[in-house]
Amino acid sequence: xxxxxxxxxxxxxxxxxxxxxxxxxxxxxxxxxxxxxxxxxxxxxxxxxxxxxxxxxxxxxxxxxxxxxxxxxxxxxxxxxxxxxxxxxxxxxxxxxxxxxxxxxxxxxxxxxxxxxxxxxxxxxxxxxxxxxxxxxxxxxxxxxxxxxxxxxxxxxxxxxxxxxxxxxxxxxxxxxxxxxxxxxxxxxxxxxxxxxxxxxxxxxxxxxxxxxxxxxxxxxxxxxxxxxxxxxxxxxxxxxxxxxxxxxxxxxxxxxxxxxxxxxxxxxxxxxxxxxxxxxxxxxxxxxxxxxxxxxxxxxxxxxxxxxxxxxxxxxxxxxxx
Amino acid sequence: xxxxxxxxxxxxxxxxxxxxxxxxxxxxxxxxxxxxxxxxxxxxxxxxxxxxxxxxxxxxxxxxxxxxxxxxxxxxxxxxxxxxxxxxxxxxxxxxxxxxxxxxxxxxxxxxxxxxxxxxxxxxxxxxxxxxxxxxxxxxxxxxxxxxxxxxxxxxxxxxxxxxxxxxxxxxxxxxxxxxxxxxxxxxxxxxxxxxxxxxxxxxxxxxxxxxxxxxxxxxxxxxxxxxxxxxxxxxxxxxxxxxxxxxxxxxxxxxxxxxxxxxxxxxxxxxxxxxxxxxxxxxxxxxxxxxxxxxxxxxxxxxxxxxxxxxxxxxxxxxxxxxxxxxxxxxxxxxxxxxxxxxxxxxxxxxxxxxxxxxxxxxxxxx
Numbered sequence: 001x002x003x004x005x006x007x008x009x010x011x012x013x014x015x016x017x018x019x020x021x022x023x024x025x026x027x028x029x030x031x032x033x034x035x036x037x038x039x040x041x042x043x044x045x046x047x048x049x050x051x052x053x054x055x056x057x058x059x060x061x062x063x064x065x066x067x068x069x070x071x072x073x074x075x076x077x078x079x080x081x082x083x084x085x086x087x088x089x090x091x092x093x094x095x096x097x098x099x100x101x102x103x104x105x106x107x108x109x110x111x112x113x114x115x116x117x118x119x120x121x122x123x124x125x126x127x128x129x130x131x132x133x134x135x136x137x138x139x140x141x142x143x144x145x146x147x148x149x150x151x152x153x154x155x156x157x158x159x160x161x162x163x164x165x166x167x168x169x170x171x172x173x174x175x176x177x178x179x180x181x182x183x184x185x186x187x188x189x190x191x192x193x194x195x196x197x198x199x200x201x202x203x204x205x206x207x208x209x210x211x212x213x214x215x216x217x218x219x220x221x222x223x224x225x226x227x228x229x230x231x232x233x234x235x236x237x238x239x240x241x242x243x244x245x246x247x248x249x250x251x252x253x254x255x256x257x258x259x260x261x262x263x264x265x266x267x268x269x270x271x272x273x274x275x276x277x278x279x280x281x282x283x284x285x286x287x288x289x290x291x292x293x294x295x296x297x298x299x300x301x302x303x304x305x306x307x308x309x310x311x312x313x314x315x316x317x318x319x320x321x322x323x
Numbered sequence: 324x325x326x327x328x329x330x331x332x333x334x335x336x337x338x339x340x341x342x343x344x345x346x347x348x349x350x351x352x353x354x355x356x357x358x359x360x361x362x363x364x365x366x367x368x369x370x371x372x373x374x375x376x377x378x379x380x381x382x383x384x385x386x387x388x389x390x391x392x393x394x395x396x397x398x399x400x401x402x403x404x405x406x407x408x409x410x411x412x413x414x415x416x417x418x419x420x421x422x423x424x425x426x427x428x429x430x431x432x433x434x435x436x437x438x439x440x441x442x443x444x445x446x447x448x449x450x451x452x453x454x455x456x457x458x459x460x461x462x463x464x465x466x467x468x469x470x471x472x473x474x475x476x477x478x479x480x481x482x483x484x485x486x487x488x489x490x491x492x493x494x495x496x497x498x499x500x501x502x503x504x505x506x507x508x509x510x511x512x513x514x515x516x517x518x519x520x521x522x523x524x525x526x527x528x529x530x531x532x533x534x535x536x537x538x539x540x541x542x543x544x545x546x547x548x549x550x551x552x553x554x555x556x557x558x559x560x561x562x563x564x565x566x567x568x569x570x571x572x573x574x575x576x577x578x579x580x581x582x583x584x585x586x587x588x589x590x591x592x593x594x595x596x597x598x599x600x601x602x603x604x605x606x607x608x609x610x611x612x613x614x615x616x617x618x619x620x621x622x623x624x625x626x627x628x629x630x631x632x633x634x635x636x637x638x639x640x641x642x643x644x645x646x647x648x649x650x651x652x653x654x655x656x657x658x659x660x661x662x663x664x665x666x667x668x669x670x671x672x673x674x675x676x677x678x679x680x681x682x683x684x685x686x687x688x689x690x691x
Contacts, residue, residue: 039408039467083669092406092467094669096614101661105354108654112358118654241471248465288483295475299454302464 010269012152016227018265019161020045020219020236024243025250025257026171027215031077032252033175034208035188035201036084037316040076040095041216042240043102048073048220050106053120053231054113056127056224065127065225066160070217076102077213078206085202088318099240107233120224120231129158129226158226160218167215172254174211184208188312191319201319238295245298252312260301267294330678336626340619340667342674344633347666351659358650365644365651372643373636379643381512381525387628387635388527388592391534393613394620394627395541396585401622402545403578404558409455409470410586411610412477413448417587418594419481420447422489422601425502433505440506440595441533441588448587449580451477456579460572466579478604485603497603508596528596530588537585538624544581554578586610612660618668630667637663 024041031038038044052069056062076098083094107118114120137155140146175181183204186194191201223239224231242264250257271290278284330339352362373383393410400407407413424443428436455473458464485497492500508529512522545551557564557574564571593605612634619633620626641656666673 039471083665087670087672089669089672090618091669092408093614093618094665096408096611097661097665097669099661100608100611100664101658104654104657104659104661108354108358108652108658111652111654112650118652238475241468241475245468245472248468286483286487288479288486292476292479295472295479298472299458299464299469299476302469303458303462 006273008149008152010266010273012156013269013272014262014265015153015157015161016265017268018261019157019164019227020223020239021243021246021261021265022164022258023160023167023215023219023222024240025246025261026167026254027212027219028244028247029250029252029254029257030171030175030184030208030215031212032247032315033188033312034184034205035191035312035314035317035319036081036205036209036212037091038077038080038095038212039092039241039244040080040098041243042236042238043095043099044073044076044213044216045220045223045240046099046106046234046236047076047102048217049224049235050110050120050220050231052217052221053123053224054110056123057114057120057230060124060127062127062129062225066129066218066221069221069225070214073217073220074210074213077209077216081206081209084318085205088320091316091318103234106231110231118233123225123229127225128229129160129222131156131158132162158222160222160226163218164222167218168254168258175254180204180207185312188314191314195319195321205319242294242298245302248311249298249301251310264294264298267297330675330682334678334682336621339671339674339678340621340630342678343619343667343671344663346670346673347659347662350662350666354655354658355651358655360648360650365648368647369637369640369644371640372647373640377523378525379639381523381527382639382642383632383635384511384531385526385528385592385597385635386638387631388531388534388596389589389609390612390616390631390634391531391538391628392585392589392592393610394616394631395537395613395624396582396610397613397617398620398622398624398627399541399545399554399578399585400582401617402558403554403574404561405456405459405575405579406467407452407470407579407582407586408467408614409452409473409583409610410613411606411608412470412474413451413583413586414589414606414610415477415481415604416451417444417448417583418590418601418605419484420444420450420587421590421594422499422502423447425506425595426499428503428506430503433503433507436503436506437508437595441591444587444590445584446587449584451587452579452583453576456576459579460575474610482603485601489601491600499601502595502599506595507599508591510596526597528592530592530596533588533591535628537588538628541585542624550577586613608657608660612664615660615664615668618664618671634660634663 024045028038028041048069051072052065055068056065080094080098083089084091110120111118134155137151140150175185183194183199187201187204195201223235246260246264247257249260271293274285274290275287355362355365373379396410397407421440421444425436425440428439451473455466455469458469459466482497489499491498511527512524515522545555553569554574557569557571561571589609594601616627616630616634620630645651645653
């Protein structure tokens with residue numbers, strides 16, 4: 001029974017950890033399917049985490065926070081778009097530059113506004129996306145098996161986590177069932193053909209980057225106002241890069257990407273549980289090694305199980321009209 | 324887009340980077356103004372703090388040494404067609420190798436310890452780059468992702484070593500014991516005093532000269548040897564290289580190992596030159612800045628050295644600036660670096676088209 005309770009808690013924290021991962025991985029997926037590579041997911045998440053937390057602290061409203069978070073990430077997404085689409089600059093350098101600039105700018109602004117050493121003040125319950133207890137969760141909590149499942153795993157998450165559940169089918173529908181999705185995929189595979197058909201490659205890429213920004217904005221917002229209660233320095237802690245790896249592991253497809261995110265979320269939840277646990281024979285694993293776990297797993301997965309990777313053919317390549 | 328005419332050498336290599344830098348400074352200036360400080364005063368404090376007096380110059384070149392190593396590291400991988408974002412992790416592991424080698428030698432002979440330490444730094448850095456390179460070459464793993472993951476792994480590994488086996492006995496901080504007496508690179512001011520020139524004491528040390536030597540070696544390797552030629556061919560067109568009988572996977576692995584060795588040698592300056600012990604996170608993002616240095620330096624060693632001095636000045640001047648102006652912190656300097664990377668690295672074409680038009684107009688006027 002204790003094992004079962006452990007498992008329920010583990011799945012619960014997997015879902016929590018996976019929320020920003022899924023959102024950013026799907027953001028990256030949409031951008032890359034449209035032909036824009038962005039390793040700056042990290043920076044966009046961090047920027048919107050700050051914007052959301054700062055707005056929540058000032059206005060006391062999670063809704064304004066969400067708007068600010070999305071606004072910040074969309075703005076940075078468009079900047080990246082300007083660099084990669086109009087300037088035909090190097091997209092990896094641009095992503096990296098935005099990551100570094102945000103890592104410096106966010107604590108600077110936080111310090112300027114709140115004077116708390118680069119953090120925002122702790123948010124109270126009203127100004128956050130707090131936990132939603134679904135009807136009947138408390139009543140069912142003591143029922144064996146389903147009680148734990150319902151009250152811990154299904155109930156008790158914040159609004160954005162529930163919205164994330166909708167993001168996956170919505171993205172799949174957008175990509176595969178709509179005309180826009182067809183054009184978006186075509187722009188990532190064969191922009192010349194799209195251009196010949198009289199459709200603007202740049203416009204489609206910009207539209208993709210706006211969706212990208214919205215998803216990153218949700219991810220950042222949930223980080224600082226849903227899962228956490230305020231912005232702290234470097235709070236994205238490599239999640240943007242893990243999301244990128246999950247997207248590649250998922251071969252740029254929605255369902256495999258979702259599963260990869262859940263796997264990373266599970267490993268991260270597991271490493272949290274493993275800290276301080278003593279094992280037979282080897283004893284306690286030093287915390288630094290459990291921290292390494294998701295990263296080592298990523299490398300092993302990419303090396304061993306992904307097989308031949310076929311990225312969208314035109315991803316990362318600027319489109320030049322009379323080429 | 325009209326056929327891009329080649330700009331004159333000075334416009335391409337001096338004017339364009341300067342304009343990009345200017346754009347980054349204008350945006351930074353606006354931010355500083357928004358924070359309620361005078362941007363022009365900030366700029367003059369920054370320049371004064373970087374070049375205004377001998378001690379400042381010493382620090383500027385001390386930081387520049389790090390950037391020469393990491394800039395060259397990024398650049399050689401780039402010439403082979405790869406993006407090594409793992410300079411940060413390779414530098415950490417290089418520093419670990421240096422420290423292990425120095426402690427292994429113990430009190431034997433300082434000169435020998437230094438020599439083995441340098442080799443240790445290069446070998447460990449190269450080994451840390453070898454794994455992602457091998458995985459890219461043989462298994463097709465995305466090298467950008469794997470090198471990023473290796474940065475995280477290196478950081479955790481270093482943290483473990485410094486609170487575990489390598490921690491200073493009885494110490495609480497994440498740092499190793501001090502290197503044995505005499506195991507340190509000579510400072511430049513000491514060298515200068517031998518030949519009768521007096522220079523303010525500072526952290527600038529012999530590794531600056533080693534970095535210059537590496538820059539020269541970089542040029543020689545890439546443009547004067549068969550290996551360098553093959554490496555560049557593999558980087559520009561893998562198909563053409565394979566057709567010419569060059570093994571592209573081999574080039575990937577070798578270029579990445581040289582890259583890792585160069586990044587690993589950053590520890591010479593920080594650890595063997597100044598700190599004289601291993602510190603947690605001594606790399607402070609220098610590996611990432613190497614990307615900007617390589618791009619700004621147009622992937623040529625002379626350019627890389629110049630760009631490294633620029634970033635060195637930004638570091639040193641920025642530290643002085645943060646000291647002088649209360650609302651400017653180290654974080655803001657990080658942001659300015661990001662902006663410089665954005666404008667000088669990613670948006671390097673921004674002023675090219677207008678400049679081209681300008682030059683064409685001048686050319687046609689002269690023709691008339």
